[in-house]
Amino acid sequence: MLEIQINHHQVTSHFALNHIQMKVKAGEIFALIGKSGSGKSTIANIVVGQTITKDASIQINGKELNTESDRLIKLFKEVGYVPQNLHLMPHHTVEEYIQRLVQKRSVQEQEKFIQKNLKRFRLKNAKKTKIQHLSGGERQKLALLEAISKPIGILVLDEPFSQLDTEQKLEFSSIFKQVIEEEKIPCLLISHDLLDILSLSQQVGILHQGKIIFQGNWTQFKKSKNRFVLQLQHAMQAWKQKVDNLFEA
Numbered sequence: 170m171l172e173i174q175i176n177h178h179q180v181t182s183h184f185a186l187n188h189i190q191m192k193v194k195a196g197e198i199f200a201l202i203g204k205s206g207s208g209k210s211t212i213a214n215i216v217v218g219q220t221i222t223k224d225a226s227i228q229i230n231g232k233e234l235n236t237e238s239d240r241l242i243k244l245f246k247e248v249g250y251v252p253q254n255l256h257l258m259p260h261h262t263v264e265e266y267i268q269r270l271v272q273k274r275s276v277q278e279q280e281k282f283i284q285k286n287l288k289r290f291r292l293k294n295a296k297k298t299k300i301q302h303l304s305g306g307e308r309q310k311l312a313l314l315e316a317i318s319k320p321i322g323i324l325v326l327d328e329p330f331s332q333l334d335t336e337q338k339l340e341f342s343s344i345f346k347q348v349i350e351e352e353k354i355p356c357l358l359i360s361h362d363l364l365d366i367l368s369l370s371q372q373v374g375i376l377h378q379g380k381i382i383f384q385g386n387w388t389q390f391k392k393s394k395n396r397f398v399l400q401l402q403h404a405m406q407a408w409k410q411k412v413d414n415l416f417e418a
């Protein structure tokens with residue numbers, strides 16, 4: 170279980186996070202959505218330990234990460250993080266890159282890890298391709314693979330869909346969901362587009378000007394009369410109507 174509590178975090182004189190509370194169970198995805206500038210990346214950075222704040226608590230199974238000593242580390246040790254801008258070494262092939270992730274293991278274990286994950290992440294056909302020549306979807310899959318290649322207690326992804334086309338989004342979603350379930354990790358997923366997280370997350374939180382103005386499961390989302398949720402529901406219905414019209418025509 171991941172428990173996040175950020176009481177107050179002042180970013181600028183005009184912007185602060187206030188009263189943020191989220192709980193994510195093992196194997197579940199909590200999708201945090203909000204418009205640009207609502208504070209999503211600031212929350213992600215606090216949860217992974219890249220932004221230091223004292224008035225916050227980040228706990229994995231009751232163990233506090235946000236302590237004086239852990240705040241000195243650039244990224245909390247138990248955290249897997251896929252940032253918005255990926256930093257993958259461009260001149261390695263996919264296979265070399267994966268091997269590098271597990272180079273401390275025995276040769277046999279390395280080979281087992283490589284074969285298992287080339288299959289699981291559907292990267293077999295790209296194994297000899299240099300990272301600089303990969304598609305956006307392949308790069309995103311490799312970044313996720315890297316994040317889970319060490320023992321972690323939580324996983325945080327910041328806008329993983331923003332560089333992907335529709336087909337890549339669908340493929341990445343399905344692999345991502347399967348990996349989270351298999352690894353049984355609580356996951357915080359940051360996104361600005363509700364359509365990307367539909368049927369992917371168990372819970373959704375809506376962030377507005379540094380505050381969470383709705384959080385719950387999809388049944389609660391459907392029933393909610395919160396004005397921000399209603400706006401999103403209308404947008405979704407409009408999309409559905411467009412798709413229906415296209416296929417009925």
Ligand SMILES: Nc1ncnc2c1ncn2[C@@H]1O[C@H](COP(=O)(O)OP(=O)(O)OP(=O)(O)O)[C@@H](O)[C@H]1O
Pocket residue numbers: 180181184203204205206207208209210211212361
């Ligand atoms: N290092 C910084 N210096 C000054 N202002 C900042 C800094 N980081 C964030 N902000 C401000 O804090 C607010 C929240 O930014 P944040 O990046 O968390 O939003 P976001 O929801 O992730 O936006 P986006 O979807 O565009 O990435 C914005 O008003 C932003 O300008």
